[in-house]
Structures are given as structure tokens and as C-alpha cells.
Amino acid sequence: MNRRDSIKAIGLGTVGTGLLLESCRPGDSNKTAEETTQSSGKLPGVQDFEHARNTELNKEQFFTEHEMATITVLSDIIIPKDDYSDSASTAGVPAFIEFMVKDIPDYKLPMRGGLKWLDVQCLKRFNKVFTDCEEKEQLTLIDEIAYPLQAKPEMQQGVAFFSLMRNFTASGFFTSEIGVKDIGYIGNRPGPWDGVPEDVLKQYGFTGNE
Amino acid sequence: MKHFEIQEQDQVYDAIVVGSGAGGGMAGYVLANAGLKVLMLEAGPFFDPAKDALQLRWPWESPRRGASTVRPFGDFDAAYGGWQLEGEPYSTVDGTDFQWFRARMLGGRTNHWGRISLRMGPDDFKPTDGVTDAWPITYDEVKPFYDKVDRLIGVYGTVEGLPNEPDGIFLKPPKPRLNELFIKRGAKKAGVTVIPGRGAVLTEALPGMKGRGTCFYCGQCGRSCKVYGDFSSSSCLVIPAMKTNNLKVIDNAMVREVLTNDEGLATGVSYVSTVDMKEYSVRGKLVILGASACESARLLLNSKSKAHPGGLGNSSGLVGRYLHDSTGSSMSGFIPELIERKRYNEDGTGSVHIYSPWWLDNKKLNFPRGYHIEYGGGLHMPSYGFLDWVPSVNGQVPDKDGKKKEQGGYGISLKNDYRRFYGANVGMAGRGTALAHKDNYCEVDPNKVDKFGIPVLRFHYKWGREEVAQAKHMQETFQSIMHEMGAIITSPTYGPDTSYGLEAPGKIIHEGGTVRMGDDPKNSVLNKWCQSHDCKNLFVVDAAPFVQQGDKNLTWTILALSMRTAEHILEQRGKLNI
Numbered sequence: 001m002n003r004r005d006s007i008k009a010i011g012l013g014t015v016g017t018g019l020l021l022e023s024c025r026p027g028d029s030n031k032t033a034e035e036t037t038q039s040s041g042k043l044p045g046v047q048d049f050e051h052a053r054n055t056e057l058n059k060e061q062f063f064t065e066h067e068m069a070t071i072t073v074l075s076d077i078i079i080p081k082d083d084y085s086d087s088a089s090t091a092g093v094p095a096f097i098e099f100m101v102k103d104i105p106d107y108k109l110p111m112r113g114g115l116k117w118l119d120v121q122c123l124k125r126f127n128k129v130f131t132d133c134e135e136k137e138q139l140t141l142i143d144e145i146a147y148p149l150q151a152k153p154e155m156q157q158g159v160a161f162f163s164l165m166r167n168f169t170a171s172g173f174f175t176s177e178i179g180v181k182d183i184g185y186i187g188n189r190p191g192p193w194d195g196v197p198e199d200v201l202k203q204y205g206f207t208g209n210e
Numbered sequence: 211m212k213h214f215e216i217q218e219q220d221q222v223y224d225a226i227v228v229g230s231g232a233g234g235g236m237a238g239y240v241l242a243n244a245g246l247k248v249l250m251l252e253a254g255p256f257f258d259p260a261k262d263a264l265q266l267r268w269p270w271e272s273p274r275r276g277a278s279t280v281r282p283f284g285d286f287d288a289a290y291g292g293w294q295l296e297g298e299p300y301s302t303v304d305g306t307d308f309q310w311f312r313a314r315m316l317g318g319r320t321n322h323w324g325r326i327s328l329r330m331g332p333d334d335f336k337p338t339d340g341v342t343d344a345w346p347i348t349y350d351e352v353k354p355f356y357d358k359v360d361r362l363i364g365v366y367g368t369v370e371g372l373p374n375e376p377d378g379i380f381l382k383p384p385k386p387r388l389n390e391l392f393i394k395r396g397a398k399k400a401g402v403t404v405i406p407g408r409g410a411v412l413t414e415a416l417p418g419m420k421g422r423g424t425c426f427y428c429g430q431c432g433r434s435c436k437v438y439g440d441f442s443s444s445s446c447l448v449i450p451a452m453k454t455n456n457l458k459v460i461d462n463a464m465v466r467e468v469l470t471n472d473e474g475l476a477t478g479v480s481y482v483s484t485v486d487m488k489e490y491s492v493r494g495k496l497v498i499l500g501a502s503a504c505e506s507a508r509l510l511l512n513s514k515s516k517a518h519p520g521g522l523g524n525s526s527g528l529v530g531r532y533l534h535d536s537t538g539s540s541m542s543g544f545i546p547e548l549i550e551r552k553r554y555n556e557d558g559t560g561s562v563h564i565y566s567p568w569w570l571d572n573k574k575l576n577f578p579r580g581y582h583i584e585y586g587g588g589l590h591m592p593s594y595g596f597l598d599w600v601p602s603v604n605g606q607v608p609d610k611d612g613k614k615k616e617q618g619g620y621g622i623s624l625k626n627d628y629r630r631f632y633g634a635n636v637g638m639a640g641r642g643t644a645l646a647h648k649d650n651y652c653e654v655d656p657n658k659v660d661k662f663g664i665p666v667l668r669f670h671y672k673w674g675r676e677e678v679a680q681a682k683h684m685q686e687t688f689q690s691i692m693h694e695m696g697a698i699i700t701s702p703t704y705g706p707d708t709s710y711g712l713e714a715p716g717k718i719i720h721e722g723g724t725v726r727m728g729d730d731p732k733n734s735v736l737n738k739w740c741q742s743h744d745c746k747n748l749f750v751v752d753a754a755p756f757v758q759q760g761d762k763n764l765t766w767t768i769l770a771l772s773m774r775t776a777e778h779i780l781e782q783r784g785k786l787n788i
Contacts, residue, residue, distance in 0.1 A: 175596075
């Protein structure tokens with residue numbers, strides 16, 4: 001079997017090449033990241049116990065409405081909409097974080113406690129919870145916990161929480177359809193591999209004969 | 211249990227093969243193709259990569275985006291199982307450690323392995339340093355089988371003529387990725403050899419091979435391949451062997467013990483169905499174990515009889531002894547020059563594009579043997595946690611405006627950093643020879659059974675001075691390569707307190723040695739044909755017979771030895787010796 005037959009064998013070969021690549025491209029599905037996360041469909045090759053576990057986790061609700069609202073604001077502070085792509089919450093990041101803390105329960109406490117820590121800080125300073133603060137107020141606090149090397153010792157718990165929140169947000173965003181497109185990953189499709197493109201070789205001082 | 215009934219089958223198979231991984235798969239393939247009626251028992255479910263692979267799935271098709279919560283190598287990886295299995299525990303003696311990875315599925319761990327396919331060399335079979343025992347066979351005796359495996363299964367690579375790193379019959383290797391060109395450049399300056407990788411992936415059509423597709427470069431061998439473009443025992447051996455109508459597979463069959471008669475010969479095996487929990491026994495003229503090094507040892511130790519009071523084939527008392535994995539230590543970082551690199555598809559193959567075979571002379575070193583280095587990094591498919599490193603390094607290199615910014619951050623500036631740093635990461639991992647010691651072993655735990663009532667294994671494994679010294683050397687080498695390629699190291703500095711990042715025994719998933727071969731029955735369990743000294747119709751074909759593995763990943767040697775054993779069985783059957 002040659003490469004073309006290989007592609008046929010996985011059921012992608014009956015369409016033209018353009019269509020083939022199109023069919024593998026992120027964004028062709030109408031499902032949002034959230035829908036997929038909540039999806040009840042079991043993929044072939046996923047074991048029954050794995051699927052049952054996913055279904056159970058999806059039924060459970062961990063974060064309160066207020067906590068989810070705070071997570072939504074935080075995720076959009078970390079990854080906002082810009083000229084190239086939409087925001088973290090649009091890409092389904094809050095729902096992803098809700099799933100992950102149930103999937104890895106060790107994250108439940110640091111997330112819940114961290115969100116509470118944030119509200120307590122805001123109440124002390126602004127007499128309001130984080131979500132009720134003005135954007136300027138929110139960012140004043142975020143600035144104190146977003147830069148680990150600069151942060152004051154008394155803000156370290158906030159730094160730890162924000163780092164966790166930042167990692168969750170980046171994971172959730174850049175593994176969503178929007179995020180994969182944004183970061184420019186263009187693989188996961190059948191194609192040839194003939195080494196580094198000529199212009200890139202040249203850019204870094206390679207000849208292609210290394 | 212009111213009615214404990216064992217369902218016996220009348221048919222006597224020519225051979226019963228326990229396990230369907232590289233060893234069991236190859237034995238089943240050779241014997242079934244020669245016309246023997248073979249029964250294969252697999253503890254896990256049937257798995258056909260064509261249907262069951264999660265290849266070409268996107269990260270958002272997993273609710274955890276490929277995180278390793280359930281499967282140790284992530285949601286899309288093709289191993290059912292892991293270091294812990296529900297209801298199938300194992301124990302370790304205090305002060306020792308062993309992590310036992312088990313894949314319960316047709317094809318076993320070959321569905322997800324790295325496809326790195328290296329031959330052991332002449333010095334690996336017959337060491338010249340006297341540190342470990344010699345094998346009863348030489349490289350030259352195994353070479354014809356390595357050649358046949360190359361032709362049957364396919365492996366890419368290049369003819370290099372290096373000492374103790376034998377060449378094979380190679381398909382064309384994939385060209386290096388950009389990060390790998392940087393690695394090669396840095397390694398050369400650091401005095402470390404780098405050559406094209408050797409992987410069991412069909413980069414071109416394999417002469418004479420029907421039913422397998424060629425690689426289309428998705429880089430996802432770990433998910434197993436729907437077109438059978440890489441080697442899995444399921445796709446390349448067991449499923450084709452079933453088409454001969456001579457191989458029958460019973461899946462979800464957990465073998466309890468090997469049955470023997472009064473003369474001490476094997477007559478078959480008993481197993482429990484993991485689906486209906488009923489007990490079964492099947493009969494065969496030969497029993498061939500390929501259940502994995504530790505599982506085969508466990509099976510022998512649990513098969514006690516009047517003729518074999520210390521466990522089947524264990525008159526030497528060595529079953530379970532000489533357990534050894536590979537050493538492993540790693541380092542990661544990023545290449546500042548690659549920040550804001552151009553995007554293109556560099557998925558390549560799912561095996562290694564380049565690697566460093568062991569390049570030094572041990573006379574000048576404080577440890578025996580050596581290690582090879584595997585490399586990674588680049589524009590890979592996004593998955594859970596893949597950008598976690600960015601906020602901890604974005605303060606180390608100047609931003610677009612030439613100024614350094616504060617590490618961490620948020621907002622549009624951070625969003626841009628994730629984009630800028632993506633694909634600039636680089637990683638390297640050493641895989642080295644861990645010495646086979648009699649005192650590193652597994653045995654039956656006297657106090658514990660699994661959910662099937664089968665006594666479980668208890669491990670005793672400690673690293674020695676040699677393995678720690680090797681890990682130290684790995685870290686120093688990695689540092690020097692990173693430095694020479696202009697990379698910034700992001701992984702922690704591993705010192706003596708962590709044994710230089712040396713992974714726990716078992717973590718590299720290269721365990722072998724537990725049913726070792728040799729000429730002297732007092733000093734070995736199997737003869738040089740992987741046949742029990744004590745029970746002539748019993749064979750072991752996984753990594754258990756290994757006297758001492760080299761730094762080469764062991765799958766290619768398992769395949770070659772299993773083929774050799776199977777051909778020996780055919781020859782001896784002809785002579786009516788077994």
C-alpha cells in the first residue's frame with residue numbers, strides 16, 4: 001500500500017486532496033469546546049470504564065455559580081480576545097477547568113481556596129468581591145500575583161493560585177479549536193514529510209545536508 | 211462460590227501462547243503460518259488499531275485534553291493499563307522500588323511503544339568487561355533473525371558501521387526536524403554522536419508486504435496506526451496470523467497457572483475469564499509464555515506441582531531473579547533562536563528522527579556500559595499542559611522591543627508569549643544499561659492475591675552505584691549539548707539528592723531478565739533456545755530470557771529471539787524431540 005492507499009484505508013481518500021485537508025482542519029466542526037467536553041458520545045477505542053468515568057464527572061457540579069463567574073473573569077484576564085482570536089471563556093475554558101478539578105481532585109482545594117483568597121483580598125481593599133470590582137481594581141490585585149519574582153512574600157498564596165489558574169487557562173484555550181488555530185498548529189493530517197522547508201533552513205543557517 | 215466448575219476443552223492445541231505482545235505475537239505468527247494449531251490467550255480485550263486507535267483525534271475530543279489522569283501517557287495513547295491496575299496490585303519490599311507497567315490488550319505495549327528499534331551488539335551478548343554474565347548465544351547467531359525481522363516488519367535507519375551498534379536492513383529514515391538540526395549542531399560541538407533514528411515505521415512500502423499502509427507522517431505512533439504503518443504486534447502479527455485460520459485468540463483470559471502432568475511436562479493452562487469470572491482450562495502440546503518478563507515469572511512461580519515444587523521450571527531458584535529495567539534521566543529547555551518560528555507541519559513519524567548511540571569508551575569512565583539519547587521538541591499537537599513552561603521563562607529573553615519583561619504575566623502580552631515560545635522547546639532523555647543483579651528480583655508475595663485470587667508479585671529492586679554514576683554522566687552530557695546549541699534549560703537541576711534525575715526502576719518500561727537463559731541449568735532457567743531446562747515443552751519468548759539487555763530498547767531483540775525460538779520448535783517437532 002502506498003501513501004495514497006493508506007489515506008483511503010482510513011476513509012479519507014474518497015474526496016479530493018483539498019477536501020481531505022479541509023476535513024482534517026480544526027474549525028470544520030460546529031461543536032464548541034464546551035459541547036465536546038460535555039458530549040456523551042464515546043469514541044471508538046475508549047474503554048467503557050473510561051467513558052463511564054467521564055460521564056460521571058460531567059454529571060457532578062463542583063464550582064458554585066459565583067466561583068464559575070470568577071473563573072470566567074480570571075480566564076479572560078489571562079487570555080483576552082485580541083486581533084487574532086477570541087477570549088478564553090469563548091473557547092470554553094471555564095467548563096474545562098470545572099472538568100479538570102473533578103478529574104484531578106487534588107486541584108479542588110487550591111482552586112476553591114484560591115478563589116476565596118481572591119475575594120477576601122478584594123473585600124479588604126475594595127469592600128467588594130472580585131467580580132464586583134472595577135477592572136482597574138481587579139488588575140491592581142492581579143498585578144501583585146501575576147509576577148512570581150516581583151510578588152511580595154505576603155502575596156505568595158495568591159501567586160501559587162494564579163499560576164495554577166494561568167496553566168489551566170492556557171491548557172484549556174490552546175487545546176480548543178480556537179486555540180489550536182490561533183497557535184498555528186497545522187499538523188494532525190496526512191501529508192508528506194520532506195524535512196525542514198528551504199526558507200527555514202536558510203533562516204537558521206542550515207544547508208539541508210546536516 | 212457454590213459451584214466451582216472448571217470448563218475444560220477437549221481440543222489439544224499444538225501450542226498455547228500466553229500473551230499477545232511482541233514475543234507472544236511473533237511466536238504465534240511463525241507457528242500458525244507453519245500450519246500448527248495455536249491458541250493465544252490475552253488477559254485484556256481485543257484491540258485492532260484500524261478500529262480502536264485514537265489517531266487523528268483533536269485535543270478537544272478528550273474532556274481532559276489528553277491529560278494523563280486515566281492513561282499514563284494521556285487520553286489518546288494506545289495502552290490500556292498503566293503502572294497501577296484496578297484490582298491487580300503488586301508490592302515492594304521496604305527501601306526498594308519498582309514500578310510495573312502492564313498493558314492489558316491484544317498486542318500489549320507494542321500498540322503504544324516508541325517504535326525505536328535497535329539491535330543489541332556483539333558486546334551486549336558477550337560482554338568483554340566481565341561485569342555481567344555472558345549470554346549463551348552470540349550476535350552472529352541472532353543476526354539472521356534480526357535480518358528477518360527487519361524484512362518482515364520494516365525499520366528505517368542508516369548504515370553507519372558503528373561498533374556494537376549493528377546496522378540492519380533499513381528503509382529510508384525521516385529527515386530531521388528543525389529542533390533536531392539544532393540538537394545535531396550542538397551535540398557535534400559537545401562531542402556527542404548523532405545519527406538518523408531507527409524506527410519500526412514504514413516510511414516506504416515494505417517489499418512483499420500486503421495489508422499494511424505506509425506512513426503518512428502524523429507523528430502519532432503512540433496512538434497506534436489505523437493503516438498499520440508502524441509495528442504493533444496486534445496489527446502486524448496477531449491479526450495477520452488469525453487469517454491463516456490456525457491461530458485462535460481468546461481475549462479477556464487471565465492465565466492462572468501452567469498445568470503439568472506427573473512427569474512434569476506442561477499439558478496446558480488454566481485461566482479465568484475477566485468478563486464472566488468463570489474458570490477454564492485448555493490443553494496444548496507446548497506452552498509458550500510471552501506474558502511480559504514479570505508476568506511470565508509470576509506465572510511460573512504460581513505453577514507449583516509435585517514435579518515442580520518451587521514453581522514450574524524453577525529448580526535453579528532463579529525465576530524472578532536478575533530483574534532489570536533501563537536507566538532513564540532527562541532534561542528539557544528551549545532554544546531562544548526558535549522563538550517566533552515559522553509554522554509548518556513537522557509532525558513527522560511518531561518514532562525518533564535522530565538519536566545518539568553510545569559514543570564513549572568506558573575505560574575512562576567510572577561506570578560500565580552506556581546509554582543512548584533520544585531527543586524531542588517542536589511544533590507538536592497541543593495537549594494538556596504543553597505551554598505550562600512559558601510563563602516561567604518569558605522573562606529570560608528579550609521581547610520584540612528588545613527589552614526583557616517580567617516573568618509571568620497575563621493578558622495580550624502573555625497570549626503573545628505563548629505563541630512566540632510554541633515550538634521552541636527541546637528535550638533529551640538518556641536510556642542506559644541497568645545491570646542485571648541476582649539481588650534485584652520479583653517473587654510471589656506470601657500474603658496477597660489479586661481480584662482473581664492469583665498471588666501477586668513483590669519486588670526488591672535498588673539502583674546500584676553504576677546506575678547513579680551513569681545518570682550523573684547523562685545530566686552532564688545534556689547540559690553540555692544544551693549549552694552548545696544555545697538552549698536555556700528549564701527542567702530542575704538534578705543533583706545527588708535525586709540520584710541525578712534517575713527514574714525509579716520500571717519507569718522506562720524495559721524490564722527483563724526474570725527467566726534468564728544459559729547453558730548451565732543450575733545458573734539459568736532456560737536453555738539457549740528459550741526452552742525450560744526442567745520442562746522441555748515449555749518456552750518463554752518475552753524479555754524474561756534476557757541475560758542482560760544493552761542500552762538498546764529491547765523490542766527488536768524480543769522479536770528476533772521469539773522468531774528464533776519458534777523456528778527451533780518447528781525444527782524439533784520435525785525431529786519429534788518435542
